Amino acid sequence: MTVVVTPVRGRRDTTAFIKLPYLVYRDDPHWVAPLERERRAFLNRRRNPFFDFGTAELFLARRGDEIVGRIAAVIDPRYNARHDPGHGLFGLFECVDDVQVAEALFAAAADWLGGHGMTAMLGPLSFSTNEECGLLTEGFDSPPTVMMAHNPPYYRRLLSGCGFAKAKDLWSWRLPMPRGGELPPVFDRVGDRARRRANVTIRSLDPKRFDEDMAQVKEIYNAAWSRNWASVPLTDREFDHLLKELKPVLRPELVILAQVDGDPAAFTMWLPDANQALRAARGRLTTFGLPTGLVRMARAARRIDRVRAMAGGAKEKYRHSGLVPAVLTQAHRAAHRLGYRETEFSWVLEDNAQSNRLIQATGAVRFRTHSLYQRVIDPADTWPQGRVTP
Secondary structure, eight states: OOEEEEEOOHHHHHHHHHHHHHHHTTTOTTOOOOOHHHHHHHHOTTTOGGGGTOEEEEEEEEETTEEEEEEEEEEOHHHHHHTOTTEEEEEEEEEOSOHHHHHHHHHHHHHHHHHTTOOEEEEOBSSSTTSSBSEEEEOOSSOOOTTOOOOOTHHHHHHHHTTOEEEEEEEEEEEEOOGGGOOOHHHHHHHHHHHTSTTEEEEEOOGGGHHHHHHHHHHHHHHHTTTSTTOOOOOHHHHHHHHHHHTTTOOGGGEEEEEETTEEEEEEEEEEOTHHHHHHHTTOSOBTTBOHHHHHHHHHHTTOOEEEEEEEEEOGGGTTTTHHHHHHHHHHHHHHHTTOOEEEEEEEETTOHHHHHHHHHTTOEEEEEEEEEEEEOOTTOOOOTTOEEO
16 A cells, blocks of 8 residues: 655644554553643644744655654754754654655655755754654663653664664663662762862752752753754753753752852753653543543652653863762762662763763663664655655
């Protein structure tokens, strides 16, 4: 049967786009269904601040009446200005195990991106490295942590069969909580030297100064990640939007700030793994008007036992000051006091030798890999709207 690829138009198509993962992951015990209302808001061009500057086109693949695949073709001017003016992006890729369907989706995305002047495409990114990104390629034996991507193992084969090559690996590390919650002594030695300086202040997030403290986090984050591969700066509205999403699960004790003479210098932000609770909601907070998902989620939230070290760093002039080990040590002790039994450090670029050495020194073990892929857009590879493939 032929495959038909068309752009998403209207609420019915949007609902089909959101619902497709339930088909792809129906037999996957580790998949965590996102909240449908959150996905709808993410795709809403008025509500998602990415669309203040970026553009995207969503596509659905059909065989007869069945939805069998989806993809988003994305252009982010920040990425083009910082990294490569000819790179388009793709994301939100989901597909049945059929390379013909995958190729149809990628051809449609490539045609749209090529029509906007792009010469290559990189992904999956939804819609940037500040959100979920990467294709899971190693470590399929457990559910994903909060804001980490998950997909079937066959996706790697689909991308390879469609002409994609690996651009970069993103590594995740796992650290069971040590007895007493203490990191190796070297972290205390290095951190103590930083803390003893009279002009250094290291503290956790102050809920009474939440907006001010988080503004410092954003300042450090944008500075620390400015030279990272594929990174893009967070706008004020993107950061505020992200905070609104994270605030219900944020623990002030797990956000650590370091200042030098009042200058925001370094930070680390750890999140309780909300996915452990989100799994219980099964994608919906209410059913027939009853808060069944919300009740299940609230009960499961009491059993969260893992944290994700999701962001951190230091401004360039402070990178060798010992502040990063100092904030990590304080966050780790807080996680122990709060009763968490495992920390995940994710994600880290495979060639970020300094960060990977630091994390490995905690005793963490690398256990999961996500990969970003790219391919050239062939000008001859056109896919007019509604085109079918036999």
